[in-house]
Amino acid sequence: MSIQLRGLHKGFGSKKILRGLDLDVDEGETMSLVGFSGAGKSLTLKHIVGLMKPDAGTVHVDGLEVPTLPREKLFKLRLDMGYVFQFAxxxxxxxxxxxxxxxxxxxxxxxxxxxxxxxxxxxxxxxxxxxxxxxxxxxxxxxxxxxxxxxxxxxxPKYLLYDEPTSGLDPVTTTVIDRLVLRMKKELGVTSLVITHDMKSAYAISDRIGMLYEGRLVEVGTPQEFQESRNPIVRAFVEGEPGLKHDAEEPLPMGGDGAAGKGRKR
Amino acid sequence: MLARRGVRSYLDRMNLSLPFAIVGGAILGLLSSFGQFSRFVGDLIRALTDVRTWGPLTVGQMRRLGVDSLPIALFLSCFTGIVLALQASYTFTGAIPLYFVGALVTKTMILELGPVLTGLALSGRVGANIAAELGTMRVSEQIDALETMAYNPIAYLVVPRVLAGTIMVPLLVIFSNVLGIASGWITSMNVLDMTSAQFVRGSRLFYDSFDIVYCIIKSTSFGLTITVLGCYQGFNTRGGAEGVGIATTRAVVLASMMILVLDAFWALVLLQ
Known part of the structure; x- marks a missing residue:
């Protein structure tokens, strides 16, 4: 039981949002996905639950390929997934x-x-x-x-997909939600993917954190690894440093393989 | 050489490919919309098999879209009947016997004004209501939420509304016809100095039971059109409040236009 995305591409017209995203969320794991606004985090969740079909690439949940599942099987799979919407x-x-x-x-x-x-x-x-x-x-x-x-x-559900569960909440309620996410994992063994901008929450609840940038993961690691990352994109995001280009439509030169750590500062 | 360059530069500035791009874009847009609408109708037909989802919700929609629209439908038909009787008498004065007022009121209410005026009123009330409601649900992700909980949103939201509209609009039109004819009758007796017997004689003069069948067929198609277009526009709403406004306007305008087109279509098919 896990979530596995391979080479996921999705665009709207000339605007390419996801550009070959690879992502794994292991069974019982809580993974946070962070990234700038418009990076395609919510779009990624919608692919996992089958609300969107990818232009290319695969999405597997529980070993089932979501985009090609017949409707009845998709509905059955969705009953194993809980989706927390950004605006409820x-x-x-x-x-x-x-x-x-x-x-x-x-x-x-x-x-x-x-x-x-x-x-x-x-x-x-x-x-x-x-x-x-x-x-x-x-x-x-x-x-x-x-x-x-x-x-x-x-x-x-066996899987919980959270789309910014703590945005707009006061610090106390944020802590309540964070504890709840941890409790779901501990008591029910739920596999969770959390979209968040709140790094404090991400550090508190995650087994691993991934940073989505230009439609791909540019950094994945434990909260500690993430905090210690020297990737300039991660540093700029975590420290809230303005100036880094973060429109998903306009790519930064990332080097030949799109590897992390080659982001250009303007 | 210089002159040729000058002409080319002038043509470039004129951007002669622009009209082709505009026409081509419009045709592609039209084909895309048609394809999207066809898919929607296909999904709607497939969702009819999901009786467990739409069954319990249809009666509630019949009340909301049908029973709650009764006052506006009756209001319209009441005044239409009065005006029909008065205008008929004004037109007939001296040339045609007054009892023909009964024929004109009855025939016109059943064949044309009952279904068309009720249809147009309901395209505003029901079509706008559906498009705004589903549009708001779309932009606030409520339709996505339904899907994530394994509900087929077409079976849950669209089928009950379409069935309710298709069943209730003909019923509303029948009520409208009855009240329109009754108000014309009362006006004839009280304002035009006709007797009840004269009005009834006129009404029976050209009466054909097929008129009722024609009226029901026509108003059923109006009910289907209003609700399908309202649902389609609402379901495909994009953007925020502005998108909901656009969807609502489109639903009303398209349904009103389609009612007039269908009116002509049924007249050509069934009355010729």
Whole structure:
């Protein structure tokens, strides 16, 4: 059970976002993917869950090639994946409880009482106990985000894909979410891929961190290796150094093999 | 030599390939849109097999799109009936017997004004509602969220709306026709000094039961068109609030145009 991306290419018109991305997330591992805005991090997640089809390259989850899976098998695989959206993406015509119950009903095998119990349990995990009858628009952005997380973990997926789970949250809630990510890994053995800009979170929750730049991974390592990296792109990102060109559309000369460490500073 | 260079430079400046690029781009865009729409309709037909998903949601949509649209449909038809009766009497004065008012009101309501005016009103109310709702769901990633939870978004969102519209629009048109004819009848008796018997005599004069069949076929096609176009535009919304606005406008404009085209089509196919 793992996520494996090989030679992934994706573009929109003349704009090439992913340019031969190779990525492995091993079973039970939590990997963070960092990179500048527009680098294609969310796009990578959408390929993994089958919302996007690559122009070239392969995406394997659980040994299954996602882009070529028949619809029924893709839906079955998706029930093993939880997706935490950047802006929660809660269904605003439903209460939070109904939002969370959607995935549980689809997965099946639970009675109404068990579904209700699981909804409350999932909400309690994200410190939102008693919020099940509220509508998303009656909650703050941070609460919506946590409800989105509760929805993703409710049906106990094997894989969790987090799209910036802590952006826009206060430091305390960020720590709550970080702990939750760690708890999912520890208690349920979930394999996670986390998109984040928050390096503090990335260091706290990750087994490995990868830096996406110009549609490829330019650095992969443990949090410590990442912190000690001398790759100028990584350093510029981590230290928030302005001036590094970070539009995915306009490549930096990376050397013949696109290797890390040859980024040009302007 | 210099003159030739000058001409070439002038042609270059004129950029003569531009019109071909524009026309070619427009044709490609049109073909691409047609292909995208065909795929959408194909997905819609395939999703009809997923009864477990759309079945429980269809009745709710019938209430939302159909029952909740009843006031606007009845409002329109009530005044249409009144105006039809008054204009018929104004046109017929002295030349045609007044009981023909009954014939004109009944025939025109059933064949044309009932379905077309209701259809146009619903393209605004229902088409815009669907496009705005699905468009907002698209840009806020709610449709993606449905997919990640293994729901077929076409079966969950599109099929219930299309079925509800296709079933409810003809029903709304029938109610509209009844009220339009009734309001014309009441106007004839109270304003035009006609008797009820005269109006009924006129109504029966050219009545053909096929008129009802024609009205139902036409309004069913209107319901299908309004909901499919609304869903298609909403489903393919790009961008933020502006994208939702564009999708909503397109849904209303295209549905209104298609209603008029279908109106002519059915007249040619079924009335000739």
């Amino acid at each position: 993406a809660l269904f605003d015509s439903m209460t939070i409880g109904e939002n969370i119950a959607m995935g549980l009903r689809k997965k099946g095998g639970m009675t109404q009482a068990q579904i209700r119990e699981r909804v409350e349990e999932s909400l309690a995990l994200v410190d939102l106990a008693g919020f099940s009858s509220r509508f998303p628009q009656e909650m703050s952005g941070g609460q919506q985000k946590r409800a989105g997380l509760a929805r993703a973990i409710a049906y106990r």
